[in-house]
Amino acid sequence: MTHRSRFPFSALLLPFALLASIPGAVAGAQNTAEKQLHTLLATYETSLNAGDASRIEQLYTVDGVFMPAGFPTASGRPAVRGAYDAVFKNIRIAIHFTVDELKVKGNFAYARTHSAGTSTVVATGATGPEANRELFVFARTPNGWKIARYLFNKPS
8 A cells, every 4th residue: 555545544534533523622612611600600709798899890791780689670880880889788798609500502601590698787787598599691701701691589
């Protein structure tokens, strides 16, 4: 067999080798995105517990929407910041999020979570249990994953 006859056969195998690597590359990208989203959620949790509205504002997309239970919807970063400032003037939160479901589809993802911990009323110091269920919608931006929409309410 000459070198010339072996070349076409190996050239035919190259596309199949590349195709075989695509599912692994997609799974790797999916795992990377999931890790980044878990990190984002952990940063959000830490910032929420610290009462850091400035940091939370930066975790949202420019057109992000915050839909807190019992309060008006806040659209856009300045409104989101104002909503968190209002929350933190009234209560302090010490909670932990648990991810129940996380799905990534291209440049968008969502997480269904639940949280548990305590809240303290700033004016009185009264502390009680805090539990919510949450839905986060994320968007991949040039600056990484950000919260695009966030909604929470009390479990029944």
